[in-house]
Amino acid sequence: MKAVGARLPRYDGVGHVTGRTQYVDDVRVGRVLWAKALRSPHDHAAITKLDTSKAESMKGVHAIITSADVPRNVYGHLEGLGVPGDEPLLADGEVRYKGQPIAVVAAESEEAAMAAVDAIEVAYEPRPALFDIRTALDPDAPQIHPWGNVYPHYGPYNHRRVRKGDVDAAFDKADFIVEGVYRPQAIEQMPMETQVALCVPEANGRLTIYSCTQAMYFSMGVVAAHLEVPLNKLKFIGGTVGGGFGGKVDTATDTICALLALKSRKAVKWRWTREEEFLVSSTRAAWHIELADAVTKDGWILGRRTLTLHDSGAYARFSPYGLTKHAFHHSGAYTIPNLHFDGFVAFTNRVPSTAMRGFGVTSVSFATETHLNRIASVIGVDPWELRLKNANRIGDTTGNGVALQDPSTVAVTLAAADRVGIELGAEYRQMDSEPRTGALLPEHLVAQQRLNAEAH
């Protein structure tokens, strides 16, 4: 029997549905210490006092860590891709969002750890906060980072750009310019399993970290960087996750547990409460997208101008990457030969946003697909035919200049129309993904076809 294509039962399914799968919180290693965090009550503030001495002397408390205990406190998850680190593991002198961790206690029970957190002496000097990305570059906007309120490292630019074709000419030539604003919201990844880690210091000096990460090697690299240790000091045990949806790519608990285990020389577990999972774990980002499409009255999309603002929250995390992916896919499943795109990662004083299912593209799919229906309504063209006409075909190029080899815009659109009984004209029903010719190769797409032929 061939396995590929067969409806085989899930490899680990019986364990999942009978409660026998072992998740991180199910691991038993003898006595463990429990971690609890002191978190910022302010959206934006300077920390004017931080004294853990009273808390350290409390019964059952084995270790407290602050930024001073972290060998390398600032490490960016994407430093390997050239995104400089900007986020401290533990706040150092200032806090930029409500819930930002400042100190973490390891104690013999969760109650003892929480009591010690409450006994840490801390004082703040609140600063003005920024929440609306539309005002991030206003002269009077509160300043979040020394380098300003947008991520500044897209080469020499403070924004991700796409420049393709001649957008001005396309807008001159258009019969209509349709403009709209789209604002997809932030949401929670909402896994059943909250963020959790257990770190066991082994007799041979290694640290074993039971992790709920979606990416064991990636998280191991992050922990090793903060601790400044080689990879053979660490062993990650994981591979089975109680829901991630992107929220467990960030290394939320592993590094803190490792530091507390090193300091206390005991096994340490940090299990976030449901409230922490909702309020201080990363969310999907909110976005602000302004589109203007140059279209002809018979339904060709000649060009598109886009301004995207990505609400990164207080720190960059994966946002610079997500915005680039957004930029690369902002023409959707269609060929648009003239593009002008500017995208900004804007900082606000909210919980840093991060990856979530569809990262960077969910937002632009919402914006562009809603916009296409608006275009159809403005020019009086059928929305199915508008899509089929402009659909990606073999050899059409993406916004960043890549010739497509196996596009299926036509196939999925026709299959959906057929399934719900939409009646299309014969010229649409018979479409396929073969390279453009005849009426489907209008003047504005000829140059693209020629350049593509030269490049390949």
Add this chain to the structure above:
Amino acid sequence: MAKHRGRGFATIEYPTGMNQNGDPSQAWIKLKPDGRVDVFSGTVDIGQGSKTVHTQIVADALGVPYDWVTMDNTNTDSSAVCTGTFASRGTFIGGNAVRLAAERVRERILDIASRELEIDAADLEINDGEVTAKGSPQKKINVADVAGAATYNYGELISGSSTALKPFADVNDETGQVEIEPHSAISYAACVADIEVDDETGEVVVLKMVQVYDVGRAINPTLVEGQIEGGAIMGLGLGLLENSYPEYPSVDNRGGEFGAYLGPSLQDLPELDNVILENPSVDGPFGAKAIGEMANNAQPPAIANAIHDAIGVWVTEMPATPERVLAAIQEQREPRREGKRVIFDDKISVRAFSSNDGAGFFNTDG
């Protein structure tokens, strides 16, 4: 006051693998002396079923029964590098890693079998755990006996390892253009949403979604359907219900528990009709592309378009809550026209909120 039916749809595309590539997955495989197969992969199974899919790929790439294959993705000491389970890369990149490793193991099995059968390796094939001569199936040796011979006669551990990696694609920061493909594959989908809007309460109910996904090759159709249906309810949450910041951009009144955060639940699940298309990828494992992430991308615009179809208003701030739907009905806002410009939504634009007309965001070409 009435309920209005509407239909909307959307067609989307989504890339496989980390944007700009450079994200390796590695795997290694060894045979036990009875031919049973141990696969070591770093791919985390986040519930989507990558362990199942990888096991299926290895079984067919080797030509052995599925239940001979054991998957170990439990730790970083025995498993090799996997960049991670994100970017819809598990089936394509992780799957290619185990497939390539299995092909190397297959070569070793054929080499040992060739010596045992005294037949050229090129004239042998492996099916259902047996190595047979092409055209002369009576000349055969079981993979179990090949593994035994390797272990006890030839002193060889039959094993193989591989890396699936596409080189990093540099981007021109001025133009956003790239020289090489910055993804592994692109998948496509369409979603048709049939909805009902109550014009008195503003509530939108999704009645049915028809969803078509081109996944290149469905390695396991049941798991693909799981992604389609799980994605549908997640996309419905995005389109209609969920919001981390109910008063965005304010941070007030966030929901800190399930009872205070409106996630979708089974009662919101509409009738679902799933269609899987297989337009094979050029270089995915057995032609597979991906589905993981894109599965929640097409529903929100399909729902927004269906609301317009039902009641003639656009809701472009997500989610389409009853409050927003009612406000849109009340305002009946028409686009502003300036010459050939047709301008929707200017009241929520950057220029409407910025104290300096959004100068920092516009005029980026100087």
